Amino acid sequence: MSSKSRPRAGHSWYGVKTLYRCSALGRPKATDRSYDPWVTMVEERVVLFKTRSSTEAIRAAEKEARAHAKLDYVNPYGQRVVMRYLGACETFELFDPPGHAREVYSTTELVSKRVPDRLVIDRRMGIDEGPRPSLRRKKFLNQEFSGIVSRGV
Template structure:
């Protein structure tokens, strides 16, 4: 029997390359950190972790783009996952929470 699990994962977005232009808003000392929660359908806690990690890698691979300064922005799943089983019934694969914040670019993923 399947259950619904909430899976929380962390992502880091950072720029690659030198900017083509710079204005007063340009800042290269911060990266963006995103905390995201999605729901997955799984039989067990361990299966939920496996499915959550697979979904996290897929999500991160679709978020690369070019910023207004001509730099490539690359998002990575930094390998942090937390899984819990909610009490109320919710549809599978629904994002139920997302949070982003700026972090210093020179911080390691371990420091985050």
């Protein structure tokens, strides 16, 4: 076992959730039926860190989040896509080491009993985008992998 993989005394695993927002900048060179000029995309990530405290985990997560948010590429419409770290993070200390079927993140929220389950699900998991959500997400794909939209519709 290398010194990098050996457990360190006093260190715990933390799952840290961070939030980001992606935007497409500039005028599109072409559009199609999938193009929505008013949509941005929010990403929620949970990344594991092994640190001495939740404060240390947050510091590490914020550093990693700033690096992750340096995303910058061109979408299929010829627009520059950028990501911003929203400056929001939340930690969860794992009770067990990471492994198969182990909990890596959990959070709770108090909700009025009058709020319907569907609204809770939509708020926590995102609104169902319908049978073809990937079409509206095309705006956030990297044209290097997805191709270029060359004609207007």
